[in-house]
Amino acid sequence: MLWDADQKEVVCNESYDIIELFNSGLNEISSNPGLDLSPPPLKKKMDEWNQVIYPNINNGVYRCGFAQSQEAYDSAVNELFNTLDMVDEHLGSSRYLCGDALTLADVCLFTTLIRFDIVYNVLFKCTKKKLIEYQNLHGYMRDIYQIPKVAATCNLGAIMDGYYKMLFPLNPSNIRPAIPSGCEHEMLSKPHNRESVSWVERDVDALIT
Template sequence: MRQLAPSDPATGAFTRTPSRFPAVVGTPSSRLHLYVGLPCPWAHRTLVVRALLGLEARLPVSVAVPGDDGAWSFTPDSPDGLYGKRRLREVYAVRSGGFEGRASVPLLWDAERREVVCNESIEIIKYLCGLADADGGGGGGGGLDLWPSELRQDIDRWYGVIYPSVNNGVYRCGFAQSQEAYDAAASELFGALDRLEAHLASSRYLCGDRLTLADVCLFTTLIRFDLVYNTLFRCTRRKLAEYPSLHAYTRDIYQMPRVADTCDMEAIMAGYFKTLFPLNPGGIQPLRPASCDGESLLRPHGREALPSAAGTPLEAAAVS
């Protein structure tokens, strides 16, 4: 448990290991490669942004899978497209300075310099928005701007809520090692979801009528909520399907062009239920919830009719 989920020995609260390469340094070359794992919500962010911005041709992807030991690995069906390595750790080790530590996804790699660009998901998706801007919006994203300058302060403020309370909040529930730590995490998680539900009842997206990076970051947790977190991570107070606005919001984003192609429900379930031995020793994978099947996710969401709430301050949404 401790290797997968470090905790504060005094409180039993889950503590996330910081990314080894948290920021883009210097000017990467044009030969970039993205390494992801389909179960991972952090890596999923990068796939969603890549799809929405039409960067598939510009940014090739290699998909790692969880190995028997939990490490990200490659298989004949899902190979390393650059070096033919067997493990992601071996890709990290290609860099001139070598590598020690946890080989995590997502990994944005500079193939020309043979160097890590970044392995912090929020910084990678901001960088991808810059790539799309440099291409003049001609990558196939229809000019979509997920990181508009006039909304960056609002996006960052929303992310300051979403990340600790929801994105990381589900992990804080699942890997809590004391009742007190679990209770605190669950209270914070569902308090945030309740307030997000209230805000999204009158606003199509977090920042009004424009999809932004804040929505992408929330989406990749919500799409996994009933699928995994509700049961395996003990996020049991309510299912996502019991939040009408949040569930419709998730369907809205899922139904955007190319987004559904990034959501491999089978890989997500297997990646959690089959590999997190401390939480699921038998490796039993449950049936997929009805709310997470294609028919349910493709139901009309009706969110086009919502009025614009652009500029709604975070305080007015009572999210803090």
């Protein structure tokens, strides 16, 4: 949610619209106005990825965690991990989702990946695999985490508090588990070696099918 403190009103409640606003709508006060994570030549490819990532991964983890029936959970968890498997395969030949350039599509995916093993795998029952078991996805997450100033935005303890201590129906004990060793800063800071990944252009629809 984007809140206007002066007007005391909600400016925007849609996460993708908010990151698009931060990408280009505040350039007059930005310290790096030349940075564009939504370049026009990649817009179509970004939209294609977002149409897959949002329902199956970003929202998919919530569909698992808040499923009201076994059937709903089974459907959501299968779609989630089928999509993670597909993205992991794609990232074996592409440094980022749309090639060699970081885009807003990567930002959207990263926000779920950084929470995956510390929250969604446990609290939301996304248990088929841990993210650390995905060689390409985990390296990709570390690649983005190690971009200057990104790690400073990833307060894992605060993230865990926001879930384990706020979602009472899912965690009535209010106990926050320990951060898994694979998710600690030292692990996330290990070399990812993704600079050498060779980009092979692929059609997103072909990957899904």
